[in-house]
Amino acid sequence: MRTFVPDYRLSRRALLKAGIGGAALAGGLPMAFAQGGGSPSAPRIAALGWACAQTILALGMVPLVVPEIERYGRLVVEPAVPSSVQEIGLRSEPNLELLQSLAPDVIIIDPSIMAAMPRLKLVAPVEVFTIFKPGGHPLETARRSTMELAQRLGVQAACEAYLARFDVAMTGYREQVRGRGGKPLYLVSEIARNRALVFGPNSLYQEVLNQFGLKNAWTGQSGPWGHTSVGLEVLAAVPDARLVLLSSRVADIEALLKSSPVLQTLPFLRSGRLTVLGNQFFYGGVPAAERFARLLAERLPQDNNEQG
Known part of the structure; x- marks a missing residue:
């Protein structure tokens, strides 16, 4: 694409x-x-x-x-x-x-x-x-x-x-992700200490997930901008989820993985179910939605590939 x-x-x-x-x-x-x-x-x-x-x-x-x-x-x-x-x-x-x-x-x-x-x-x-x-x-x-x-x-x-x-373009991206919607996705832009910024049902990204037939693992409350801060332990509530990181700070996450006992217990990280999309502008409009959709379609692996 x-x-x-x-x-x-x-x-x-x-x-x-x-x-x-x-x-x-x-x-x-x-x-x-x-x-x-x-x-x-x-x-x-x-x-x-x-x-x-x-x-x-x-x-x-x-x-x-x-x-x-x-x-x-x-x-x-x-x-x-x-x-x-x-x-x-x-x-x-x-x-x-x-x-x-x-x-x-x-x-x-x-x-x-x-x-x-x-x-x-x-x-x-x-x-x-x-x-x-x-x-x-x-x-x-x-x-x-x-x-x-x-x-x-x-x-x-x-x-x-x-x-x-x-x-x-969105129709094309939807075709790309067809058959890859089995696991729900946690959309997270920041992980610091024992908390994560996660995106919920009223976010810009939820509408893209809806169009693609993908599930958001976070169904709880979120703020007026579509995100909320939660304790990392809360993310363990959906053990088969995949973590989609909306950030380029992968090195920070890798360092946290080595130092955070909580992160090390999360099922999706233990199983390597991590997809990195790079920085996303979650206060943006149509161009921001397109960038998220394109990168998700390019990088979201098949459910049987646990390392993407």
Whole structure:
């Protein structure tokens, strides 16, 4: 299965089309931008969160700025941030002076910095990109938010094509994992001392598991972001489970295995039922779901192969 990537040529055409006559662009962006003499080919976008940044990049657009670019590269990974994008500081504390000097047409933020909206509105119109809502389904919400964002930016055609490619890719990944859903999976991103951060039924990943016909070994409560911290001994409750590690810190886990008596007693680790997917951005949207699904399809072994 090939790596799923955005079709940048299509999105570029959509951007150029949006600029002709200004009608499509004016219908998508806040009126302040539509009347403000922005670029005829694409709006100047400031992405002040990782979830909105990865989505904007997946739609084939390049924002002016992204926060904590080096950490984004390590933790979010995909889509990669082009070298032309400037660093805007911390996600929690963007550099407002730099932002103002760049004169963006629109600012896209994640809900985590809603408190800064009054100050940001002094620079440019602000749009909030939301994925997690109380009682909502993150992937479904992410799709809807992506379509709404694309409409505001005037790239609806690029968004429709992107989501269509995502659906085709997911169908392919589902075929790859067919017949490998016998054992339930613990999805864990961190293991420290005697505790683990495990993902539950309201996580972004649960919707991928549902599509693939795979079982989540953790059926207990989880927080608003879809995860919760539990004692390692709790994971022994499903002895035939497989541990799927959503982290690149394998060396840390190997060191813990040697030093933690609790870890050494867990059935899935004693039997070698460990699959490492590498870093995953569990606060992300459609691109984050696709990365998780692709790597899971590539690396999840057959149930009779206990060493994958």
